[in-house]
Amino acid sequence: MTGYFVRRVLWIVPILFLVTVITFALMHSVKGGPFQAGESKSSDAARQALAAKYHLDEPVWKQYGYYMRGLLQGDLGPDLQQRGNSVNDILKQTYKPTVELGVFTTIYAVVVGVGLGILAASKRNTIVDYFSVGFATIGASMPNFVLGIMLVLLFAVKFRFFPPTGWIESAGWRAVVLPVISLGSLPAAYIARITRASMLDVMNQDYVRTARAKGLRERMIVFRHIVRNALIPVLTLIGPIAAGLLTGSFVIEYFFAIPGIGRAYVDAILGRDYPMIMATTLLYAFVVVIANLLVDFLYAVVDPRIRYS
């Protein structure tokens, strides 16, 4: 199995290389560039000078060569929007809110999703079950930015319980609540559905019936025999969900004005900031690759029947 994972780790290099090629080609095939007429007061000569400074006047393959040379030395390139800052600087300044948002949202999704799933299965066909299924349905069908708008209008503008914009440093801990709920409700709904189904499946297993026949208390049956086994499929979901939350938060970051990588990514795309687009795409690709590797690893840990060769 160790050999399998070593091979998987080594595969990361060509995968990321392919990501750089595809991203670089796609990015340069899109119209427009970082320095265009009509955007600022600059003259044509000035824009040409700037393009020359960043090698943007050279063939794309040459530009790719410059980029890869820098990348191999750990240099992600200059930020074309905030000239003077490097992309490394920008990522260093913005990674924290993104990681925090991802971690908090994962915790929210797991706690709420697992909690509701357990309650729904335990109280099947009661109001609790209906509520859980309702939450799962709404959460799964509503885009996070729509939910975000509704939450802001209700809890920030109407009742003023939470700030509508900002993050911990500028708006305090309460700023975490609305973005986390907006971003986490879809995965929470998904986890709740899976947990409920898994719980119902386990509840009908022979060993649960045996435990009941032995006269064990219901609480012990639920937590020791049902929940533990029902959560195995849920646990394997957490990896991709966490990766999705870390990499899929740019809409929420933009909307809630959270100073994270997601917002930098949106700004970079809109501004054709090539090095920043490359860096964020690579970073996201790296997170996804690692998360997938982790999931495969977890499968083997959780289910001893799975063996990799």
Added chain:
Amino acid sequence: MQFRNRWSLLLVAPLAAILVVAAACGGGKSSADKTSTAAAGTNGGNTPAAGGTSTGGVPSDAAPAAQQNFTTNIAAEPNTIDPQALSYTYASSVAHQLFVTLFDQDPKTSELIPWAATAVPTTANGGISADGLTYTVKIKPGLKWSDGSVLTAKDFVYGILRGYNLNISGSGYGGFISSIKGADAALKEDPKAADYVQKVNADLAGGVILVDDQTLKLVASAKSASFLSNFTLPITAAVQQANVEAAGANFGVSSTAAQMVTSGPFKVKQWVAKDNITIVPNPNYTAEHAPYLQQVTFKFIADGNQAYNAYVAGQLDQSGQIPASQYPVVQRDANLKQQVKQEEEFGTRWISVDVTIPPWNNKDFVIAINQATDREAIARDVYFGLRKAWTAPCPQKVVGCDPSLFSNLEFNLSKAQASITKAYPNGNIPPVTLETVDDPTTKALVTTLQSQWRKIGVTTNIVTTDQKTLRADMKSHKSGTQITGWGMDYADPTDIFSIWTTAQVGGNNLGFYSRPPYDTLEQQQDATLEPSARTPILKQMQQFLAADPPVVQFAIQLRTDLVKPNVKGLVSSPFDYQVYGDQQLVDVYIAKQ
């Protein structure tokens, strides 16, 4: 036991993943003068601030110093606050609080007023030479940098020359000021050359001359009525050479902003990437009285609706431009309606049309489209009163602007029908394309234009794209139109009328409008210093533009935002580079509740 170990692993694994990610990442002036020192300028002393006290004193109704915090939104994060590298208005809005320029503009009268200079040079005060080319500027004595060192004329010379280094100023105002002697040669130097800076400085040696610590001379390449107005722009601000050289390429960026030595009323406290810039008073500011505000925070909330929500929720003291979709809501709310602050800007909105490709190369077609555009309906139904219907390309307050000269372009369907028939007598009118960004208000505008132009038989194809693609399509003669406009940098008419000159093709002249007779008129007007002689030339230029329009003009920008009732002293400047609100926030204060 085995099961417990698996659980431990499950807990550790996500943490490890996060650590891996972390490691990867780790890699208004109310006065006609800004002068408060003994060396007062030509326009006299300060008038009291809005609170009603004399210069230097805290207004009697001001809240305690601890409450003098002001938060506003500038929508986007500045690329830099290096005054020589600025490109966008929101960046200039911050930099203008940090660095003094020689002159400024009175936000109410738009007149040129001294700031770091003791006076605006005139022929009468001996500041302008007999040939009208050399301007002698005296710097106020006693000016200091925020680190306590003395600010001299040498710092201004350094700043002005630095603005011509296209490696620094390329994407901003670099090359914008071409009227200094030697600028043409400087702008032709190769920025990649090793001795580029030395060559640029040598080219400009006869244009920017240091006389002594308090005096510099600025030499124009030709007589220019707008020459001095350029020295209100942040690109001409003084910067401290030692500070610039110490920061190197990082001067003005977020990571080193707090170390910037400034000369304006404020200095940078912190710049939190993608979130805010916070500035605090510069203790050594003497160009006028010290600011009342103890902290100003510029937030970067990109979504206009969220900025509005943040204002309503109490996160902002000033909202920034209200989104059109929210304005009807504000109008219906008695409380919010009282907090609306609306002022006309020196900014017009138009549709640039590519006059080199059909059908826009047919001037009768352009006239017909102008006449078919119901501007009142657009102002009312698309912008809900946030823009004012306007037919002339120049704002009314601009010297020499005469909107009546554009009466032939006003909305009139029967005239439009006649013009389109003249343009295409056989009725085979080619379709036009309007490219729009994915923004509700702009989309509403293009669909309104589509239905208005259909009335004279013009078919309009609407394409939704992003801003960069839109500009690329315009530059490659593909789309033929671009909804744009011009926020004026200063009140002189050159700033607006020069856009449609051949020299600006490829730059801000997006429609490739090139008419040699117009170019000649434009050069003549700028070279005419005597207002009475200049006005007839400006009139001829406007008549030219009315007969052969380069754009479909539709509105004038109204700066409309919400301001908390306890914020006093805000005087909006109508110019493009100013923050929503006062020119410098130096007279702004928070009143007692």
